[in-house]
Amino acid sequence: MDRFETGMGNYLVKLTSIDIGENNNKAVTEMLYSIGDFERISDHAVNIAEVALYNYENEITLSSEAMKEYGIIQKAVEEILEMAVETYTERDVRKALSVEPLEQVIDNIHYKLKDKHIERLCDGKCSVQAGISFVELLTNFERISDHCSNIALYVIQKQLWKRYRIKFPCAS
Numbered sequence: 001m002d003r004f005e006t007g008m009g010n011y012l013v014k015l016t017s018i019d020i021g022e023n024n025n026k027a028v029t030e031m032l033y034s035i036g037d038f039e040r041i042s043d044h045a046v047n048i049a050e051v052a053l054y055n056y057e058n059e060i061t062l063s064s065e066a067m068k069e070y071g072i073i074q075k076a077v078e079e080i081l082e083m084a085v086e087t088y089t090e091r092d093v094r095k096a097l098s099v100e101p102l103e104q105v106i107d108n109i110h111y112k113l114k115d116k117h118i119e120r121l122c123d124g125k126c127s128v129q130a131g132i133s134f135v136e137l138l139t140n141f142e143r144i145s146d147h148c149s150n151i152a153l154y155v156i157q158k159q160l161w162k163r164y165r166i167k168f169p170c171a172s
Contacts, residue, residue, distance in 0.1 A: 077141045091159075
């Protein structure tokens, strides 16, 4: 993904050096922002895989309660990621508008699960190392949802610019 982002970014920047028109320049700018967010999502996915590998290699296991909670946030992030990709590929503003509320739900889940983890840690139901892994997983999932929200916002902003000529930082 890093090489893809660099290659695509270089190509898009070259496009802006020729006269492609204001509307196309807006599209290029939105693409540059979006590919950056997609690349960051891939970084967080790698982080999640590394935590899983570390846990496996070091025989670190999450409690059954933590595993259930992990499943909850994982499903929510899978849903928002699917929505963000569909929003971007279909340029679907209606779908984009449903991404942000889900991102807020994921933020709330993240904080609630972190609090529940601290309770387990204080009650001795969880090892410190498993707890560190759990918090790393939660944080990476929450950040993926943030980037999904950004992607949806770019689609919304581009539509607003096209329709009303309202300027936003990513559409300038």
